[in-house]
Amino acid sequence: MGGQKPAAQTVEGEGTPSGTAKTKGEGTPSGTAKTKGEGTPSGTLKTQAEPGRKRVLPTAGDIRKAADLLRPVVRETPLELSNRLSGMVEQAVYLKREDIQVCRSYKVRGAYTFIASLPQEERAAGVVCASAGNHAQGVAFACRQLRIHGHVFLPATTPRQKRERIADIGGRWVTQVIGGEAFDDAAQAAAEFSRESGATLVPPFDDAGVVAGQGTVGLELLTQVPGGAPAVVVVPVGGGGLLAGVALWVAEHSPQTKVIGVEPQGAASLQAALEAGKPVSLQSVDGFVDGAAVRRVGDVPFDVVRELVDDVVSVPEGAVCTEMLNLYQTEGIIAEPAGALASAALRGYLPEVPAGPVVCVVSGGNNDVSRYADVLERSLVHEGLRHYFLVTFPQQPGALRGFLEDVLSDGEDIVLFEYVKKNARETGPALVGIDLVKASGLDGLLERMDASPLSIEKLAPDSAVFEFLL
Incomplete structure (x- = not known):
């Protein structure tokens, strides 16, 4: 590379004017990326940049140049057949194991290439x-390998395990700053530091x-x-960098392969951008899928995704768990939520x-084991196996025993009981x-509750009390 950034395509602003969103039914369907081959040839990308x-x-x-640069320092992660997933969809499903990449995430690829x-x-x-x-972690790895000093700014929701890993990977070459929700x-804090110090800002995706x-x-x-090319590649989405990069290579070398992006339902910023016709900021995000909880997708990934990705869907956080x-x-x-x-x-x-074969990218494995109790809770609620109720008991002996005998059936279990006399x-x-x-x-449980003399209220998942529990 000789100290030069990879050569890239420079394009003038064209296509849909910035700030003009397509309405449903016009052009690209709401929440769906334009199918490859519709309107824009593979490799020729329009951009949402402002005119001029x-x-x-x-x-x-x-991408080929980046691969040459990365070959000595990152792993070619394996592609493994999942019998469980293959049986579920009745076709071969392979997992691209970026969870065992250097730093346990694909992110090192982009960070090292840039630095x-x-x-x-x-x-x-x-x-x-x-x-x-x-x-x-990718930046920390690159800093240590290349002996460059770096500062990393992390949101307060970053799991402790990831913070400790950054310190271990970067050593004396990296300083952490924790701030913001x-x-x-x-x-924003990192950009301000860059302006004040002259340090180069390493974008995570844009x-x-x-x-x-x-x-x-x-x-x-x-x-x-x-046996050949996959029928579809399924890629997780946060800021859109991984999806855009995979889509670029697939469009060039296997145009018949579909590429689908997947966002967490509580942070579906790419679908919001596709609906608006340009990247927009979400008012709020659910930070549980912390590796993909991004309010606004990147401009560069968006310009690629809107032309080359076949579809973008969202998945509830409970299903992720x-x-x-x-x-x-x-x-x-051991996969992290993203x-x-x-x-x-x-x-x-x-x-x-x-x-045909399906490939799912397991993008990272930096999960704090202390989170698994929360993961299990969210999964049980999502699958309809755990429910919460407010039960009004008469303050007399035997009331709880009556509840157990009249309401619970074989195998049903009380996992929480909070009562103050x-x-x-x-x-x-x-x-x-x-x-x-x-x-x-x-x-059946609700029928037995209705027949009970007790006053029982089922808590809705969107209630304030339920949010307290989760």
């Missing part, structure tokens, strides 16, 4: 980044070089599928999948959590 301004977009050639391509004078001034954790808060580095995931997986548990219990994979997004989408959230009252409320054997058992 230029935006640098990556090319498949940049290694900086000229010497910029390296001397250091680098800075904002990250939900994995990008920071979400990624965008950390990004840069042609970073997208090229992430795109090497696509380069690898196309050579690994037994169920898939995290399945990956661990069946495949022995790492389970792609395979979680196979549980009925994808459009019709064409016949009120001496000056005839009744007292209790918060009761009940696990069912099967989700279909809820109707």
Whole structure:
């Protein structure tokens, strides 16, 4: 690379004017990326840049150069058949194991590509980044390998395990700054630090070089599928860099392969951008899928995705939790929430999948084991196996025993019981959590509750009390 950033495509603003959203039924369907081959030839990308301004977009050639740059320092991660997922969808499903990449995430590919391509004078001034954790680890790895000083700004929601990993990976070459509630808060602080210090800001996704580095995931997986090209590649989405990079390479080298992006339902910023016709900021995000909880997708990834990706879907956080548990219990994979997004989408959230091999990218494995109690809770609630109730008991002996005998059936279990006796009252409320054997058992439980003399209220998942529990 000789200190030069990967060559990239520079295009003038064209297509839909910035600020003009397509309405439903006009052009691209709401929430769906334009299908490859419709309107724009593969490799020729339009951009949403304002008229007169230029935006640098990556090319498949940049991905090849990034692969050459990365080959000595990152792993070619394996592509493994999942018998569980293959049986579920009745076609071969392979997992691209970026969870066992250097730093346990694909993010190192983009970070190293960007930093290694900086000229010497910029390296001397250091680098800075904002990250939900994995990008920071990639930056820390590159800083230590290249002996460049770096600062990483992380949102307060970043799991402790990721923070400790950053310190271990970067050593004395990296300083951490924790602040802000979400990624965008950390990004603002990092940008301010860059302006004040002269350090180069390393984007987590919104840069042609970073997208090229992430795109090497696509380069690898196309050579690994037994018997030829996959029918579809399913990719998790946060800021869009990985999806854009994979889509670029696939469009160039396997145009018949569909590429589908998957977002967490509580942070579906790419679908919001597709509906608006340009990247927009979400008012709020659910930070549980911390590696993909991004309020606004990148401009560069968006310009690629809107032309080359076949579809974008969202998956509820509870379904992600169920898939995290399945990956661990069946495949022995410790996936972080974002790492389970792609395979979680196979549980009925994808459009019709064409016949042939399916590849799901397991994007990362930096999960704090202390989170598994929360993961299990969210999964049980999502699957309809755990429910919560407010039960008003008469303050007299035997009331609880009557509840157990009259309401609970065989196999049903009380997992939470919070009750405080009120001496000056005839009744007292209790918060009761009940696990069912099967989700279909809820109707019978509610019927027995209706027949009970007790006052019982089922808590809705969107209630304030329920949010307190989760």
